[in-house]
Amino acid sequence: MRRFMALLILCMSVLSIAFTGCGVNRESSKNTPVVTTIVTPTVTPAVTPSEQNDLKPTNDPNKKIINIWCYGDDVPKAIEKFKELHPDFGYEIKTNDLINVCESYQVMLDDGLAAGGSDAPDIYSVESAYANKYTQGEKYQYAADYKDLGIDVDTLLKEASIPKYSIDVGTNPEGKLVGLGYQSTGSAFIYRRSIAKDVWGTDDPSIIKDIIGPGWDKYFLAAADLKAKGYGICSSADDLWLAVANNSAQGWVVDGKLVIDPKREEFLDLAMKLKKNDYSNNSRAWLDDWYEDIKGEGKKQVFGFLGPAWFLNYIITSNSGGETVGEGTYGDWAICEPPVASFWGGTWVLANKGTKAKDGVGEIIKWITLDTSDTGFQYLLANDKLGLGTKETVASVTVMKKSDGKSDFLGGQNLFEVYIPAAEKANGKNATEYDDAINLYWLNQVQEYTEGKKSREQAITDFKQLVADNLDVIIE
Numbered sequence: 001m002r003r004f005m006a007l008l009i010l011c012m013s014v015l016s017i018a019f020t021g022c023g024v025n026r027e028s029s030k031n032t033p034v035v036t037t038i039v040t041p042t043v044t045p046a047v048t049p050s051e052q053n054d055l056k057p058t059n060d061p062n063k064k065i066i067n068i069w070c071y072g073d074d075v076p077k078a079i080e081k082f083k084e085l086h087p088d089f090g091y092e093i094k095t096n097d098l099i100n101v102c103e104s105y106q107v108m109l110d111d112g113l114a115a116g117g118s119d120a121p122d123i124y125s126v127e128s129a130y131a132n133k134y135t136q137g138e139k140y141q142y143a144a145d146y147k148d149l150g151i152d153v154d155t156l157l158k159e160a161s162i163p164k165y166s167i168d169v170g171t172n173p174e175g176k177l178v179g180l181g182y183q184s185t186g187s188a189f190i191y192r193r194s195i196a197k198d199v200w201g202t203d204d205p206s207i208i209k210d211i212i213g214p215g216w217d218k219y220f221l222a223a224a225d226l227k228a229k230g231y232g233i234c235s236s237a238d239d240l241w242l243a244v245a246n247n248s249a250q251g252w253v254v255d256g257k258l259v260i261d262p263k264r265e266e267f268l269d270l271a272m273k274l275k276k277n278d279y280s281n282n283s284r285a286w287l288d289d290w291y292e293d294i295k296g297e298g299k300k301q302v303f304g305f306l307g308p309a310w311f312l313n314y315i316i317t318s319n320s321g322g323e324t325v326g327e328g329t330y331g332d333w334a335i336c337e338p339p340v341a342s343f344w345g346g347t348w349v350l351a352n353k354g355t356k357a358k359d360g361v362g363e364i365i366k367w368i369t370l371d372t373s374d375t376g377f378q379y380l381l382a383n384d385k386l387g388l389g390t391k392e393t394v395a396s397v398t399v400m401k402k403s404d405g406k407s408d409f410l411g412g413q414n415l416f417e418v419y420i421p422a423a424e425k426a427n428g429k430n431a432t433e434y435d436d437a438i439n440l441y442w443l444n445q446v447q448e449y450t451e452g453k454k455s456r457e458q459a460i461t462d463f464k465q466l467v468a469d470n471l472d473v474i475i476e
Contacts, residue, residue, distance in 0.1 A: 057358035133433035143178035149362030161397035165428030186423030191304030205336035213339030237271035246342035341425035
């Protein structure tokens, strides 16, 4: 959703950003950094990690403040609305948005959780790129079981109809739910209506989805049709990567060892097929040529992109070259189910197992992640009741089904009707805490291979060496 992509571009490499799960600042989605005030929390040593692992949330009558640490403006905006709707809430809420610390957010969060004390986070948000570290990986012992916060998890999950991928990402090794997202980030295929009509005589999403999928074989048949008319099916091979990665049987790291799943290795073939057949503009995600393809100003017109609603709302819309139908590509877009299901991005909300404000923390987290009422955060978000100017896809299918998802940018199409099945089919079981770095190494080597600078074997060898040199991962 609104994850400050512009600032991240200044902090990290382009391709790392492409798959961190971050969205964009609604004021500028390309190259204007956002400046916010950095609040540097102080922490007082309290408990060791092993002691933290034994704690359960408790209520302390002397605890009057709930500290929230986050990365980006979504959670602070949610908290401001929560305060407005709950004037009698029994705690003061302090929100620390640490967006300007860039990747050091994790360092600060790790230190704050380990130190404990009155200034430690009671609630903290984590992005999909590193959520696994805090829900299942190195730092999972600090996350509280939602049930220990007084949340009726089993009942509310069913009532809200939360997609399985979100639950899987937020479930710890003991099978306890410790985190959930509030937005739906399943990817749809976002395509140009005018190109669809020119090539196939229709722009009907129910027809286009069967032309471009399911599966990569149909996708490449569609690419051949598009090429015959002078179009590319996508801008970059990078655009396909997450759909490939999300559908592999294994993640990058299993039992501490690097694994190249056959489906992930197949990406070398898919990328080369795009390049050799001239099915794309051979751009790189998040660079100028890629943005030009969104505007329809690239080397050749590009048919579509894979992405969730935040990508549609803040990347496609913001970079379409116009603000009304007929300007640039504005209004020339539709969405349909993708050739392969996947999710991209999202923010998971966790609670500190050592919090002394159990009831208050539980109430906030429930309102953000599981409340399906008309005053719950997700309903307000889905129906543009927060003054943000967009209708967001949210985690709760129940909320989306009772919400108005019609989009002027999509020619009146209801985006929820497509994004609901997109999220329900996504896979959240193969994420690892190393994905951000390893994806970057892999995509750079794939590019070297497709450009003919390296053989397939050399690209794989160099990829393994990069992982060995930079990460605590065993290479066999």
